[in-house]
Structure formats: structure tokens, C-alpha cells
Amino acid sequence: MTDLYQSQRMMRRMRQQALDRGVIAILDVGTFKIACLVLRFDGETRFRESDGIGSLAGQAGFRVIGAATTRSRGVAFGEIETMNETERAIRTAVQAAQKMAGMRVDHVIACFSGAHPRSYGLEGRIDLDDSVVEGGDVARVLAACDVPDFGHNREVLHAQPVNFSIDHRSGLGDPRGQMGNSLSADMHLLTVDTQPIQNLLYCIKRCDLELAGLASSAYAAGISALVEDEQELGSACIDLGGGTTGLSVFIKKHMIYSDAVRIGGDHVTVDISKGLQIPLSTAERIKTFYGGVVATGMDDREMIEIGGDTGDWEHDRRTVSRAELIGIMRPRVEEILEEVRARLDAAGFDHLPAQQIVLTGGGSQIPGLDGLASRILGQQVRLGRPLRVQGLPQAATGPAFASSVGLALFAAHPQDEWWDFEIPSDRYPARSLKRAVRWFRDNW
């Protein structure tokens, strides 16, 4: 645990270095595509601490100067499967984005969707030494959280304090400076499998890039696709990706739950391919051109030529009606949404004050999906598109880029995580000079 803690701190230092240099890259490693954005920061003056999150979530401080996307290779279920292939795809995307930006990037913030994310709610409680809460007390209360045993091959991806309470007063955003006898904190811990992270780190390292941050893509999609009051009042963002469907639940501007369903748009494509006996490429194409989930009478008459290149005329002249295509797609989409429903129910989404559900990701572009989703997930369903950020090319403003844009916002304005607070003095390694300094400061 301490290793990751240190490496997360190191990534934060990398991020700071990158901001000082003014350029940072965003890498969204997905199953279907790998997107790379190059951000240029014009300086910290544009978003000050005192402004809070600021207008447009503070993303006015950066500008997208390079954007590239390439077909993902060697990635399945949001996890890297064939390292060499993925490394090449990352290289392709990064190089194209660098070329567009005309600038070299050394630091990259990455997100991925797979690796079995699992959420834990942690609680910690301490008695305050003196009655005023200080920064060190926050660190102590976070350190006092009892960490569940999540297995030895799991790593903590996010550990965000979501709530503080002093004595009986709960719902505090920032307890520092307040008075009380005891301080308790709720923390949301997101763990993922170690192996996919290791693979991703290796690929990024092979591309001569420094990792300046890691995020879950469900979280990043939630940042960009949910508007501010949705984040405040409680909502779920469902990121329908290629290999996985990520979901993240937000309330009071904090993510409190995240999970992933390992079914996505690629499975729909595979269903079409198998059902109609056509190549995957054709299946993908007719899915994007003619796909849907609600069939009407008109669709029985709309014939789609699915073709083939066997030379057999009868085989190559096959057609299907759009209704048949919808008949293949709909059960799979329903399955995805029902899985999501099950996860949301398990997470207790029903208890949130507002239960807005936002569908985003490339899969959310299926026509009629919002109608189907509202039948399965509840009435408050809308389709979400990522926030508009400066300089983002028109072609990258679609819902498929929700997590890329969210990651850009994350890069500009990361939420406080556990490792952003000072290390409590009793956790310092022995014979640390800092510890001595700390001791002096505490006692004199």
C-alpha cells in the first residue's frame, strides 16, 4: 500500500512538473480507440484556489492543441492484452497528436476502463488533540480509515475523501479550521487489478513518456458528461464503451461508487457478425450506419446489403432488413443496461435524492437508446456529451470522447485524493529528516 501511495505522490509531482512546463498529454486507452489530446496550460493564474471549481469547471486554464485518435489494438475489455500492439497504437496516437501540436510531450495522464474496478466506502475517526482541525488532522483521519482486505493483487486507483464530519455535524467539505472533539471522514476507495496497471505502465514507459496520473475512465467520463448540478444532487454516468461499460455515481461533486460491466459495443458488433455471418468490419459499419434498438414498420422495408467477397453471387448479394439488425442488437443492449441496473441497485442508487442517469460513450449513439434505457434504468435518463473545452476539434466532441475530455479536466483540476495530504508524522519512514523537522515544528 505504501508503494502505491508513494508512486501516486510521485505522479502528482510529475503532474506539477508538466504544468510548470505547460504541456501535458491525455491518453485514453480504450478497447475501440486510443485517443490522445495534448493540452497546453497558459499558467496557473487563470484558476486560483480561491475560485473554487470556477466557471466551466476550471478548464478555461488549458487549451487542446493536439488531438489524435487511432484504432485500438491489442486491448480487450479495457485491458491491455497484447502489449506490443497496444504500444504501437499508443505511439501512433501520441505521435500524431504531437505532430498536430507541433510540440513534444513528456508527461501523460492515462485512463482505462477495465481491470475490474471495485468500490469501497471507508470510514475513519480520530479524537482531535487540540480542538481545532488542522491539515495534519485531516491526514491522520484519512490514515485512520480501516482499509478492507481487497486482495494482494489489487491496487488503489482512487482514494478520495468524500465527506468529513466533526462530532455530530456531517457533510463538511473542508473541516480545516473548525472546532470539535472528534473528526471522522468517509473515503471512497477504488481498487483495480494490478496486472492491467502494470501492463499500461510498461507500455507508456516504452513510449518514453512519464506517467503523471492515472484515472478510471468511468470517473473521467462522469466529470465531463455530468453537469454541475447533476454531480451535486446525485447521478450516475454510464459510459458505454467498446469493451466495457463503466458506471460512476456522483453526489456532492464526489464519486461515491464506480463499477464496470464487461460488455460493450464490441459485443454488439460480434453479435451482428455472428448472426448475419459477415466480417467484423462490415458488422461494425452497418451497426454504425443502420443500428438501432427500436424497430418500426418502416424498418422491415429498409433492406441493407451486407455483401461479401466470396465470388458466389447469391452469397454476395445478401440483404437483411433493418428490423433484423435491430433484432440482433437490442437483446445485447438490453443485457448491458440490465447489468448496469443490477450494479446500480446493488450500490443503492435508489437512495440518492436525484437519480439522474446520463448515458455517454460511443455506444450511446445508438438511435433510440435513450428510450430503451429509460424503460430499464428509470425515467430520468439523458444522453450526455462531454463538456466543451477550448481548442477541441469538432470531430472529438462526440460522446465517444467523454472520458478523454474528462481526463483533461482531471489533469487541470484534480480532486483531492488521499495522497494529496501530508503524510502523518507517525507514518514517516524512520530516520527521516522531514520527520525531525516535523517533530520540531510540532513541539516548538
Added chain:
Amino acid sequence: MRSEPGFRGAGSRTPSPGAGDVPEAGWSGPDWAPFRGPEPEEDDIWVEAPDEDALLEPLGDNAEVWNEPDWTEPEHSGPGWAGPGAVSLEPAAAETGRAPRRQAGRRGLRGLFGAHTSDEERRDPAPSRLAYKMERLWLRPGLRRLVRIGLPMAACAMAASWYFSDETRRAEVASYVVTTRDWVQQRPEFMVEMLAVDGASPELTQAVREATQVDLPLSSFDLDLDRMRADIEALSAVREAQLRVRPGGVLQIEVSEREPALVWRSRKGLSLLDSEGVRIAGIEERGDWPALPLIAGDGANDAITEAMNLVAAAQPLQERFRGLVRMGERRWDVVLDRGQRIMLPESQPAQVLERLIALDEAHKILERAVTRVDLRDPARPTLRVAAASIDQLRAIMAGSIQKVSE
């Protein structure tokens, strides 16, 4: 077909295909909008994708990247796929041109999913590790500057130093430079043919011409105007000279002469002085310059300002004024006709002279038989009367005494 707009659902949120959907410069991403592209008709099966091709063509290698999701490309526009109508509409496109490229794209997709149908592999769009590293290296601004500016400069410097390392080549270049410089300087545009002197009397003009000492024609690069100006101004009659080379090959000399203000009779003879006491020229006859007052005596030219003041103060006596004499190089005498002299003190001679003139206007002193008016001590003016007048005065005085005594 899918003509009802209400049907599209999510599609209505995506950017509508067509003119409003022009990508920004530099971005030519894959067409993610799945509802984009021409609406399929029975006999027109999106065979033509001229817009996309035009978009992708000039991008070169990058196009491979953006071209990636190949399903947005019409894969099946080959002859086997397109309906009879399409073949008849676009036989050329179906038979030639685009067909091989699409074949390649299809093989690429097949290759991705593990079904190699052809031995011709599609080129991998990913840069090799080396190419990637080189590109990143090239994006370093320092290295870029070094290669773009430093390297050519270093190459030029090396080439030049190698070339000049040989003695004969150095001499060649030097002689070439000299020849070229002479050739340019001897151009007729730069030659001075004529000398023109303005603002001088004919004698002075001649003197100036002699003083310049140039052999025309001469290149204007070889003229030393400063030296010539110094030479000309060394002439005593020249107060100031301006030299310039006028277009047309004329060396123009503007001379301002010194104005004669006084005639000075010295031991060496008569000469003209200007108002600053500088000797302009010697003259033969006083009568040649009747308008100029005359001064005499050693050192008269050193007190020329005082002399001018005295001449001005003696204006009422102009009719009788003969000249000024410098006595002992320290004070002035005013010489009038009939041998009269006014001896002035060293200090403030002009005021003393004015007082005398005022006295003269009241009492007509100078009209009487006075030979000297000695004002050297202003507190004790003294007159010297002519000897005959003295006698007469004595006689008168004696007569009066006699008359008194009688």
C-alpha cells in the same frame, strides 16, 4: 428509407452530416458520427465518397491514422458489391482507381482479426520505435534550432575557413576585391569633373583654386574634402568654406569672404583688416578704400574692437576725423585734421571721447586753436594750444592788464 427525422433519436445529437460538420484544421479524425455519409438508396450505394477521399488524400502518412476505422469507408463498392445501377453509373470508379485501395483496406482489417487472405500486407500505420524516438527528438526546440541554424552556419564557416586556408586563394580574393572596388570607384557616376567656386571675388577664386590642389577629373572616393576645406580656410581672406560634390560631377566650393572693416597703416605698409582684426590683404593706396577708417600704430590690430567702438563714437567728428593711432600698444589717439590730436586714456576711451564731443558741442573747443586735447587722466584734462595762439593770448592778456593797470 430512414427519412423520418424523429426516428434518429441519439443521432440527432450528433453533428449533422454535411456543411456544418467541417472539421477544424489539422484534425481529420475518423468519422465517428455513425449516421453520417450519404443516405443509401437502392441504386446509389454510397459508392462515391469523394468528400472523404478529398479530405484524406493530402494528409499523406497521417491519413493512415485518421483513416483508421475502416468501416467508415465504403468497403463494398467493388464490382462485386455495387448494384448494377452503380456499376453503370460509375464504371470507372468501380473498375479502376479506388478499387485497389479498398482492397488494401479490407486486407488490413482482415489482418487485424487474424484472417490473412493475401500475402500483400497492409502498411502498419504505427511509427517504428526508432521513428517515434527520432520524431520526439526532432520536436525538441533546442535541437531544432541547432539543426536549422547552427548546422548551416557551422558548415558555412568550415567551408570558408577551408577555402581561405590556401595562400594563393587568399591573394586571389584580395586582388579581386581591390579590382572590383576600383572598378566601382572609377565609374563615371562617381567622377568629379569640375570645380565651382561661389561667393568669392575673382582674385580669391583664383587663390581658392590654387589652394584646393586637386587634379580633376578624380573619383569622389579619392577626394579629401576635410583637408581641402582646411586648406581653403587657411587663406586669410576666407572666413568659412563649404565643400560638397554635386550631382553631375561638380565639386562645389561655397566661400564666404572676410569683409574689410579698417585700413591699417603699419610698418609693413597699408593693409585691410576685418572686424575681427584679421589681416585680409595688403593694399597700395589708402585712397582705394576711402570709406574705411584708418588706424595706425603697432598692435593696432589686436585692439580692433576698441578701435571700432572709437570710430563709432567719433561719428560726430566724421568730417574732421583722420584716423586712430595706437600709442605704445596700450591707448589710442584720435587724429583730426589741422593736426589736432585727442589723447585718450587706456580705460573707457569711448566714454571719454563722447564727453569731449559733448563739451565740443557746447563750447566748440576743437574749433579753436588747440593742437592737443590730453584726456589721459580724465580727472585732469589738459589742452595744448598752438604757439601763435599762445602769443596772441598773451598779448591779449597783456593788453587787458595794461588796460587794467591804466
